[in-house]
Amino acid sequence: MARPILILRVGSKFFGVDIEYAKSVIAPLPLTEMPKSPSYLVGVVNVRGSITPVMDLGARVDADAKEKRRICIVDAGSGPAGLLVDDVLEVADAESAKLTDEWFGQSSFVSSVARLRLVHFANDDDESIVLILDIPSLLSARIAA
Numbered sequence: 001m002a003r004p005i006l007i008l009r010v011g012s013k014f015f016g017v018d019i020e021y022a023k024s025v026i027a028p029l030p031l032t033e034m035p036k037s038p039s040y041l042v043g044v045v046n047v048r049g050s051i052t053p054v055m056d057l058g059a060r061v062d063a064d065a066k067e068k069r070r071i072c073i074v075d076a077g078s079g080p081a082g083l084l085v086d087d088v089l090e091v092a093d094a095e096s097a098k099l100t101d102e103w104f105g106q107s108s109f110v111s112s113v114a115r116l117r118l119v120h121f122a123n124d125d126d127e128s129i130v131l132i133l134d135i136p137s138l139l140s141a142r143i144a145a
Helices: 110-114 133-145
Strands: 005-010 011-020 022-026 041-047 050-056 072-074 082-087 087-092 098-100 114-120 127-135
Touching: 005 072, 005 082, 005 127, 041 082, 072 087
Parallel strands: 011 127, 050 082
Antiparallel strands: 005 011, 005 087, 022 072, 041 050, 072 082, 098 114, 114 127
16 A cells, blocks of 8 residues: 655655655744755754754756755654755655556666656646656765765
8 A cells, every 4th residue: 555655846856755654844044054064954953952964866867956944854863854955845645656667667766766647736737757856865875975
């Protein structure tokens, strides 16, 4: 049984986070930059007493982020992390989502952290392409890259 998906927007692209991993959505807080960190790791923030690394999702998956108005706090069991995104749109019902991996090919970095689904938005008659993020892979990749 599919779980609901939190829909995020980065530039003109849509990303989904399984609701199991989404912990909260906050307005951007002052960031403390970390020296010698990857360019997509924009810094750390204090979220309710927890030091949380923040990843610019657009920089990580090659999407053109512009507004960066929200931080989606996610946790896959190894501690929280923030995803800096342009907007958080809604929680979509993924029950009827169709899963396909054809779009990415074999060697893309994105294919290692996301799967393509067509998801109906609540106020949308058309199907919208949403990249469902594999949060455990995305968060472990932040350390390896």
